[in-house]
Amino acid sequence: MPAPQAKDRPYTLENYVADLRRITAETDEEDEIIRRVGPLAQRLAVDKSWLQDKYYQTNGEQGFNAFLLHEEPDHSLAVLAVNWLPGRGAPPHDHGTWAVISGVDGVERNTRYARVDDRSRPDRAELEVKHEINADAGELICMKTGGIHSVHNDGSDVTLSLHTYGTHPNFTERSQFDLETGEKKDFKVQVE
Numbered sequence: 001m002p003a004p005q006a007k008d009r010p011y012t013l014e015n016y017v018a019d020l021r022r023i024t025a026e027t028d029e030e031d032e033i034i035r036r037v038g039p040l041a042q043r044l045a046v047d048k049s050w051l052q053d054k055y056y057q058t059n060g061e062q063g064f065n066a067f068l069l070h071e072e073p074d075h076s077l078a079v080l081a082v083n084w085l086p087g088r089g090a091p092p093h094d095h096g097t098w099a100v101i102s103g104v105d106g107v108e109r110n111t112r113y114a115r116v117d118d119r120s121r122p123d124r125a126e127l128e129v130k131h132e133i134n135a136d137a138g139e140l141i142c143m144k145t146g147g148i149h150s151v152h153n154d155g156s157d158v159t160l161s162l163h164t165y166g167t168h169p170n171f172t173e174r175s176q177f178d179l180e181t182g183e184k185k186d187f188k189v190q191v192e
């Protein structure tokens with residue numbers, strides 16, 4: 001039997017974490033981190049060796065449910081599986097760190113925003129829609145620190161995506177934004 005090609009070898013969560021450690025040891029430049037982590041996140045999303053049935057357990061209160069697959073002791077390099085109930089989503093928010101998100105199962109509508117106010121008021125923000133994409137399995141959504149997006153599941157089945165952050169977002173300064181009122185406030189999420 002011929003030796004398996006590199007692309008055919010399994011790519012495990014352990015492989016991914018080792019690569020995240022190596023990349024972030026080699027550079028702290030976010031564009032470079034995202035450029036290098038993105039294809040690996042897609043590979044892990046496709047490999048699915050990490051996937052467990054429980055990652056589909058939903059959270060009706062929050063509309064989405066998040067499961068921590070990995071984080072370093074200092075909360076850096078957080079990898080989470082996040083599922084979304086049909087018809088539910090997350091409001092516009094930032095992450096306080098870089099983010100690389102790869103679709104795993106189903107289509108998630110991702111809307112990106114630009115902040116257009118003068119940032120003179122700590123509890124207010126004005127956002128404008130930049131663009132919107134329907135991200136399917138294997139597709140990437142990447143944001144540098146300060147990038148703002150919202151997520152919505154327009155379909156009739158639970159969706160799942162794989163999220164990697166420079167730092168676990170419950171341990172960063174990050175915000176959610178209310179498009180109607182202009183309110184900006186803390187954003188912490190329930191994580192299993």
Ligand SMILES: [Fe+2]
Nearest residue numbers: 093094095149
């Ligand atoms: Fe997000």
